[in-house]
Amino acid sequence: MKSLAELQAIKDKMKDKVVIREGANSTRVVVGMATCGIAAGARPVLGAFVEAVNESGLAQSVTVSQTGCVGLCQYEPIVEVYEAGKEKVTYVKMTADKAKKVVEKHLKGGKVVVEYTVANCE
Numbered sequence: 001m002k003s004l005a006e007l008q009a010i011k012d013k014m015k016d017k018v019v020i021r022e023g024a025n026s027t028r029v030v031v032g033m034a035t036c037g038i039a040a041g042a043r044p045v046l047g048a049f050v051e052a053v054n055e056s057g058l059a060q061s062v063t064v065s066q067t068g069c070v071g072l073c074q075y076e077p078i079v080e081v082y083e084a085g086k087e088k089v090t091y092v093k094m095t096a097d098k099a100k101k102v103v104e105k106h107l108k109g110g111k112v113v114v115e116y117t118v119a120n121c122e
Contacts, residue, residue, distance in 0.1 A: 026061055026083065026084045027058075027061060027062045027063070027081065027082065027083045027084070027107060028062075028063045028064075028065065028081070028082040029049050029053070029062060029063070029064045029065070029079060029080075029081055029107070030065055030066065030067050030079065030080045030081075030082070031045055031046040031049065031064070031065070031066050031067070031077065031078075031079050031094075032066075032067055032068070032069065032070040032076060032077060032078040032079070032080075033046065033066040033067065033068070034067075034068045034069035034070075036069065036073040036076050037069075037070070037076045037077050037078065039076075040076035040077050041076075041077050041094075041095065042066075042076065042077035042078075042094075044095075044096045045077045045079065045094045045095065045096055045098075045099050046064070046066060047096070048096035048097075048099035048100055049064045049079070049099045049102075049103065050064050052099060052100045052103035052104070053103060053107070056103055056104070056107070056108050058103070058107055058108060062107055067080075070090075072092065072118070075092035075093055075118065076092075076093075077092075077093070077094040077095075078090065078091065078092055078094070078118075079091040079094050079099070079102070081102075081106065081107070089106070089112050089117060090117060090118040091113070091116045091117055091118075092116065092117070092118050093116070094116065098113075098116055101113055101116075102116065
């Protein structure tokens, strides 16, 4: 059994590896993590978003979380980006590499990566 001090040290060490799922951040990135999403590779996509958001210094303004079924199983892994005052952006058939590009171009640069959106999936 770990002591409370040891558990607190572990928590503090891991804080920068996990983006808090609650908060008043102006941008939310939501990764579909239902069975279909996980089977299609959503777990590495979620990890890539968390890592890239932290590395880009966006953790104070961007929240990364997960949800259940988004309803478009054939397009999994699906990621939805919600920004205050803007229309939701739905990214489909995501990979860890695409996630890093979305963080760099969309979340950091302000430009939607149109080729990854649901509007361009067919």
